[in-house]
Amino acid sequence: MSKYIGKTGIVVRNIPRADPALVDELQRFGVATIHEAQGRKGLLATSITPIQQGRVVSGSAVTVLVAPGDNWMFHVAVEQCRPGDILVVAPTSPCTDGYFGDLLATSLKAHGVRALITEGGVRDTHTLREMGFAVWSRAISAQGTVKETLGSVNLPLVCGGQLVHPGDVVVADDDGVVIVRRAEVAQVVEASRQRADLEEQKAMRLANGELGLDIYNMRPRLAEKGLRYVDSLEELED
Template structure:
């Protein structure tokens, strides 16, 4: 098959039991559990409903063109998160209300577009989560090329079909298929620890220890500033 214009075979995917475990874990806890190394970029923001978890179904398309995105809608499995890399270009919208309605009818868990969307007035109240980099009224072309089920990278975060995608108001994160079980256990521990330990009651001694270990010079008589009333 010609690179750049092709539909690849399905890939192994995270199972539904694991997806369900990720449902209630904040994305920040997942991110902390992978050493804060990967993120989809701060440009990708929720257009309305934000929380989504599911296996990725990956599409790369030419900027401003949605022919391969339409094909992906026809073959993406129920429960998947459609992840579209349109190069981050905001000149033309990749999708709008009509395609979101198709995605919802097919049972997709959400859509991520590294590009623009339109019909924002509808998408911001639609129950299907949609993330995008921007909004424009200018519609897409349908000429190709593009690829389905081949790796993409958003802000350096590599995503392959079958990987775990989680998103909330803080943004999106991808966990590689092979790492999803291990990361889930670590993220669950992180979320449980935060739920059981109130921040205002924690021991703050670690701050001075870290400053000391890093060689920070501090006057031994330093104190909080005094303000006149």
């Protein structure tokens, strides 16, 4: 698949997608838990941030490669989207122009697309928030784009420093965006369940007054590192 990265002029109509029930369950855990559960991989760069707060989404990636300052392939991609998908977009060269606004969001929403993740820029952000269309982007820019140069739809691409294959699962919230490989979804869901249960148990113990020092058995390691406890500064002067 990697040999197709960067190719243009191609639209792949049929892509494999993960079990929708598992995709939806990943939304329950959020980015931080999933990132840890799958071995601290798949996290997009911190430069890609949400334009809204309080939203958690998960969905199957429809990948879109666009030319700098050209949003033509967004329109091509809409036709390939299914309900529950998330559009993942990257330019062939760095560009933060406003590729995406309320009209494209209206079109994607009509086809059941849950969110946009983009290495480019977006505009009409106030309207996008009012519409309830979730976006994570590298930039906000009123600079418009043209429709002239071909890109691709549903080929592998790199977005936010991560390789994304069409059909991979995207989870995004206030903490950022994480990619789960389609073939690993069931395994990551199970690992996330276990991690979430463990965190809930620890939260209950902390709420009851137990110390993290004891829950995580930190004391022996701290002593090994040379941490000392004294009752007053006078002891240090002896």
